[in-house]
Amino acid sequence: MLGKGIIKGLAETARNFFGSFVSERRLTTVPYPDARQPLAENTRQFPFLVYDGDDWEQGLRCVACQICEKECPPQCIYIVKSKDKKPDYKGQMQFYPAVFDIDLAVCMSCQICVEVCPFESIKMDTEFELSTADRFGGLLFHKKQLAKPNAHYHRIHPTDAAASDAVLAAEKAKQEAKARAAAEAKAKAAAPAPVAPPPSAS
Amino acid sequence: MFPRRLSVFILRQTLAAYFGGLGFYMTDALDQIFVTTKQFLVAFLAGLFPPAWQPLATLLISAVVMVAAIIGVFATLFAITTVLERKGLGRMQNRHGPNRVGIPFTQIRLAGFGQPAADGIKALIKEDVVPVAADKVVHFLAPVVMVVPVILAYAVLPVGRNMVALDLDAGVLFFFAVGGAVELAVFMAGWSSRNKYALLGAMRAIAQMISYEIPLILAAVPVIMIARSLSTTGIIAAQAGQAGFLPAWFVFTPWGFAGFVLFMIAATAESNRSPFDLPEGESELVAGYFTEYSGFKFALFFLAEYLGLFVISGLAITLFLGGWHAPFPWLAWLPSWFWFFVKLLGLIFVFIWLRGTLPRLRLDQLMNFAWKFLLPLTLINLLTVAVWHYLSASGWRWAVCVLMVIVPYVALGRGLWGHRRVRKRVYRYAE
Numbered sequence: 112m113l114g115k116g117i118i119k120g121l122a123e124t125a126r127n128f129f130g131s132f133v134s135e136r137r138l139t140t141v142p143y144p145d146a147r148q149p150l151a152e153n154t155r156q157f158p159f160l161v162y163d164g165d166d167w168e169q170g171l172r173c174v175a176c177q178i179c180e181k182e183c184p185p186q187c188i189y190i191v192k193s194k195d196k197k198p199d200y201k202g203q204m205q206f207y208p209a210v211f212d213i214d215l216a217v218c219m220s221c222q223i224c225v226e227v228c229p230f231e232s233i234k235m236d237t238e239f240e241l242s243t244a245d246r247f248g249g250l251l252f253h254k255k256q257l258a259k260p261n262a263h264y265h266r267i268h269p270t271d272a273a274a275s276d277a278v279l280a281a282e283k284a285k286q287e288a289k290a291r292a293a294a295e296a297k298a299k300a301a302a303p304a305p306v307a308p309p310p311s312a313s
Numbered sequence: 314m315f316p317r318r319l320s321v322f323i324l325r326q327t328l329a330a331y332f333g334g335l336g337f338y339m340t341d342a343l344d345q346i347f348v349t350t351k352q353f354l355v356a357f358l359a360g361l362f363p364p365a366w367q368p369l370a371t372l373l374i375s376a377v378v379m380v381a382a383i384i385g386v387f388a389t390l391f392a393i394t395t396v397l398e399r400k401g402l403g404r405m406q407n408r409h410g411p412n413r414v415g416i417p418f419t420q421i422r423l424a425g426f427g428q429p430a431a432d433g434i435k436a437l438i439k440e441d442v443v444p445v446a447a448d449k450v451v452h453f454l455a456p457v458v459m460v461v462p463v464i465l466a467y468a469v470l471p472v473g474r475n476m477v478a479l480d481l482d483a484g485v486l487f488f489f490a491v492g493g494a495v496e497l498a499v500f501m502a503g504w505s506s507r508n509k510y511a512l513l514g515a516m517r518a519i520a521q522m523i524s525y526e527i528p529l530i531l532a533a534v535p536v537i538m539i540a541r542s543l544s545t546t547g548i549i550a551a552q553a554g555q556a557g558f559l560p561a562w563f564v565f566t567p568w569g570f571a572g573f574v575l576f577m578i579a580a581t582a583e584s585n586r587s588p589f590d591l592p593e594g595e596s597e598l599v600a601g602y603f604t605e606y607s608g609f610k611f612a613l614f615f616l617a618e619y620l621g622l623f624v625i626s627g628l629a630i631t632l633f634l635g636g637w638h639a640p641f642p643w644l645a646w647l648p649s650w651f652w653f654f655v656k657l658l659g660l661i662f663v664f665i666w667l668r669g670t671l672p673r674l675r676l677d678q679l680m681n682f683a684w685k686f687l688l689p690l691t692l693i694n695l696l697t698v699a700v701w702h703y704l705s706a707s708g709w710r711w712a713v714c715v716l717m718v719i720v721p722y723v724a725l726g727r728g729l730w731g732h733r734r735v736r737k738r739v740y741r742y743a744e
């Protein structure tokens with residue numbers, strides 16, 4: 112009969128209306144600033160720079176290779192390469208970013224900078240409460256604001272951080288093995304130099 | 314002089330309320346408290362004028378006091394309803410709804426009922442944008458013209474025993490006459506904005522409001538026929554007492570029930586509320602006829618819409634739900650105005666409930682519904698009420714009239730929707 116669907120619909124909304132007063136489980140939303148829902152592990156908002164150790168300036172993994180700056184689709188990253196060098200986590204001397212700015216008003220959270228970074232140094236943060244009264248300066252984040260410890264990365268994205276650490280450890284092991292091999296070769300070359308020349312020389 | 318007389322009055326009223334004897338005098342004093350307050354105020358204020366001026370002053374002050382009371386009470390109700398509506402809709406969607414705005418700089422939240430104050434302040438301090446191409450005078454006048462007839466309609470609405478601003482002999486006629494002026498304001502707004510969305514919204518609104526005004530009035534006619542009065546107080550007086558175990562309200566008769574449902578449907582369309590909110594369908598028309606309004610002019614449209622909703626609900630209460638009468642004699646100790654506002658809030662809840670349930674209609678569905686379904690049913694209802702009037706009171710009369718309501722309803726419903734088979738839609742070009 113005509114109107115049956117309307118009655119059914121009214122019954123449904125009435126059930127929801129009264130049910131939401133009776134059963135708290137029905138309410139799918141939480142009163143946000145007082146209560147929060149846990150973030151999903153894959154949550155991402157804006158990039159941050161990872162540093163190892165305690166000193167954010169010394170431990171910064173970024174070597175100012177500027178790949179992310181070139182790849183960034185909305186061009187929100189601005190990097191100035193340093194004149195001098197500092198040792199990285201492997202002990203190699205590397206450039207570092209004298210200036211590293213990200214304009215969060217421009218960033219579109221695409222994660223391409225994270226994908227292209229060969230040094231595991233830029234990652235996505237989960238911080239979303241970034242509102243500010245100053246819409247120009249307040250959203251332009253500098254190196255100091257962007258630098259966050261590796262522990263923070265482990266806290267927000269444990270799986271990704273473990274994978275990232277494994278990559279770095281492998282890199283370091285490779286580097287050490289290479290250094291050892293080089294040292295051995297050097298030692299070999301130094302000791303029996305007159306007897307047999309190193310194969311690389313031949 | 315003023316404080317002494319006022320304090321004496323308040324003391325007398327309080328004493329009357331508390332010590333005036335259990336029952337009758339107390340309830341009567343409470344029932345008529347606003348009436349006596351008004352009489353006292355008018356007499357006191359008119360007493361300040363020289364004797365020669367007093368008749369005129371009494372008339373003017375009485376009008377001002379009543380208008381102030383109507384605007385104050387119903388504007389407050391509007392403020393509360395905006396929050397209640399958002400909360401109700403939220404609950405229907407399993408959300409909390411607004412629950413944060415309270416008193417500023419404190420932790421007091423008032424469960425979100427500070428929201429209308431915040432909204433009002435925002436509307437007041439917002440920039441008032443007038444389009445360059447707009448017809449400035451008409452654009453300015455439209456919100457005012459929208460509010461005035463709506464408030465005029467309150468004049469004939471009895472909100473309690475002896476509580477009607479203007480007891481006209483042709484009250485219902487007056488109500489529909491001023492209600493018809495709202496269309497003018499809508500078209501003024503749409504036309505003067507020089508905006509295609511506003512114009513389309515206004516044209517839809519005119520088409521809809523004129524189409525639904527006919528079933529609205531025809532649904533009210535049976536009540537006038539039975540009550541033999543066009544006066545709102547007369548219609549309420551005709552619904553006094555009990556009919557069997559039910560109150561003698563017109564909604565508890567077959568023709569009255571049908572008339573009430575038809576009236577409510579037409580009233581929903583008349584006040585442009587969902588599911589008949591095509592004039593402001595935001596998915597296709599931005600905001601309809603008030604697209605180009607901002608700030609306080611927009612707030613006036615908003616206010617007029619809600620005041621129109623309240624006044625038409627009030628008329629539905631007057632015509633079908635017994636006005637300010639209590640449902641049962643043993644509940645009559647509660648004041649009459651209390652019953653009126655309980656019924657009003659109930660009907661507002663029904664409107665919110667409908668809004669939370671039904672999707673918006675298409676324009677052709679809307680028009681078909683008005684002209685092919687509501688109009689024939691209201692016309693048949695006129696016949697039903699005549700049959701009801703001329704048959705003697707018996708179960709027989711009930712059976713005949715119930716049949717006269719149900720059979721056309723089912724037949725029309727089948728005729729309009731039954732033969733339409735739902736086929737798989739064929740796209741000729743879009744494949």
